[in-house]
Amino acid sequence: MAGIYVHIPFCKQSCYYCNFHFSTSDKKRGEVLNAIEREIAQKARLSDEKISTIYFGGGTPSILDVKQINSIINKIYQEFKVEENVEITLEANPDDLKSSKVIDLSKTKINRLSIGVQSFIDRELKAMNRAHDSKKAMKSLELSKKYFDNISIDLIYGVPDSNLETWAYNLEVTMGFDVNHVSTYALTIEPKTALESFVRKLIVDMPKEGLIYKQYNLINEKLEPRGFINYEVCSFAKENFFSKNNSAYWLRKKYIGIGPSAHSFDGKSRSWNISNNKKYVEHINDGRSYHKIEELTTIDQYNEYVMTGFRTIWGVSTEFLETNFNLKFKHYFIEKIQKHIDQKNIVLNDNVYTTTNKGRFLADGIASDLFLLNLK
16 A cells, blocks of 8 residues: 655745745646646556555645646546545645635545644734634634535644743634644744744744743643544544554655655655756656655664654554564664663553653654664
8 A cells, every 4th residue: 555645836925934845936837737647647657556545735735726636636546546445635725725615625536634724823823924814714614624524733833922821722722623633843943944044133032942842742731631642743633533644654654756846655765856846847748857766774764663653652663673674673772762761751562662742742852862873
């Protein structure tokens, strides 16, 4: 089984924190979408995998009209074998989800919306340069709930001038819409973004780490009593509503990336497409290579397994380490993990190591401490 990720590299405007590949110019949209469909055909000839999840990310996929979205979906069905119960997710911005658009989307094969709300507080939305306000966010959710059963809301914490009370408000409003999935992300300062420039020039002050940690802890406090499971550091869902796309990524299943800057993983190697719309189109049309490939060493695969495992409820299994690597990897891991158990960041149950609530906030740091550069 494999997933398909389609990167739509267009946005109405640039959010201050975003360093994903996108363009605010719409001039090349038709050419890029045609190239995306050509890449779908090319990738299908190289894979006989059955597709269990299709995910439209970006950029802003909801900026496309429904005819364009349908064309890509139909091309995937034409070229690949697709499971009957496939999960098809569209990332959407609230300002795109007007009544007619939501109704039209509900008539497609899309069965899951991931709505980039980020905040229900107007000053926070302005601080991030989002294209919607809180009223549009709430209206989009009200509309979407009428036509879709599977909805995820994205929220961002650690926003400048936020506090524990504002974050609690965002979580409470979210719960009021009775959605089944919530993704929460700490605002991070990415290189070459407007936010990075603002912080460097002392225009913006970022919250202290102590406050960010309290905001993170509040997520579980608010969501767990409502039946949400923190199945991955940033992902919370009710039973049977874990994102198939997210889960496949963290369980290191195969996925096929389509579109400019999209990444692919076949179990042993990773590849990534050109992060340039013009060059992507030219290379696709001319039959030239449009991606780079990295073959993963055994040590690379071990490091990735540890990193992804500690971010999820599925953890790191010593049985998996022994079976898929060898005893040296297992012994190294057991030796290095002990201090994190002593610090109560990791627990061991039935040969599976998982993070505690405290440890999950530190998951990436714990994983990096167990990374291997060389194993003699």
